[in-house]
Amino acid sequence: MQQTLPPGIERVLIDAREIAAANARMAAEIARDYAGLSIVLVGVLKGAVFVTADLARALADVPGGPTDVQLDFIAVSSYGNAHRSSGEVRLIQDTTHHIEGRHVVVVEDIVDNGHTLHYLRGMLGNRKPASLRAAVLLDKPYHRALDVPIDYTGLTCPDEFVVGYGLDYQERYRTLPYLAKLRPEVLPA
Ligand code: PRP
Numbered sequence: 001m002q003q004t005l006p007p008g009i010e011r012v013l014i015d016a017r018e019i020a021a022a023n024a025r026m027a028a029e030i031a032r033d034y035a036g037l038s039i040v041l042v043g044v045l046k047g048a049v050f051v052t053a054d055l056a057r058a059l060a061d062v063p064g065g066p067t068d069v070q071l072d073f074i075a076v077s078s079y080g081n082a083h084r085s086s087g088e089v090r091l092i093q094d095t096t097h098h099i100e101g102r103h104v105v106v107v108e109d110i111v112d113n114g115h116t117l118h119y120l121r122g123m124l125g126n127r128k129p130a131s132l133r134a135a136v137l138l139d140k141p142y143h144r145a146l147d148v149p150i151d152y153t154g155l156t157c158p159d160e161f162v163v164g165y166g167l168d169y170q171e172r173y174r175t176l177p178y179l180a181k182l183r184p185e186v187l188p189a
Helices: 016-033 049-060 115-125
Strands: 009-014 038-045 068-077 090-093 103-111 131-139 152-156 179-182
Touching: 016 049, 016 131, 016 152, 038 049, 038 115, 049 068, 049 103, 068 115, 103 115, 115 131
Parallel strands: 038 068, 038 103, 103 131, 131 152
Antiparallel strands: 009 179, 068 090
């Protein structure tokens, strides 16, 4: 049956089943690497809210993984209301955990030019965690400005402006259960 899409959405690029499979793959890798350890997942708000929650629950489904998975969040912004990242990252809300000595996995919805993850790796790395890795649902490598390491990658993002599953355009479309392409006429020329 043809799916009715909201106004502004051209087509579904990655459906909910593919997203869940990508989260399960990342969870299996994280579970293997942190077996028997306590970890903190640090979700990057707002975009990574759904992937952080789903990855945490997928981790709980893997036998023999970390002994303890704690959740924290950090909020940064680089896009503002624009559709291209400015490269200037602002901290809006810090973590609540003290991460010194902890095993930390930063969870991002997308890495595009790389400024946000580069900033977070620098800032969190300065706090002397026991280890610091990054899990990223969507790697969008086409416009990378900084070569930032990604330890766990869910999917490669098509070279499109993608919304849904946490990703927004001007705060809209975040709650769509799939990743979708915006109609070009929605974006400024
Ligand atoms: C988006 C996304 C990443 C970042 C990636 O966040 O959630 O955090 O941009 O872009 P980059 O690799 O080009 O730096 P945004 O600043 O739009 O805030 P949001 O998560 O609240 O939507």
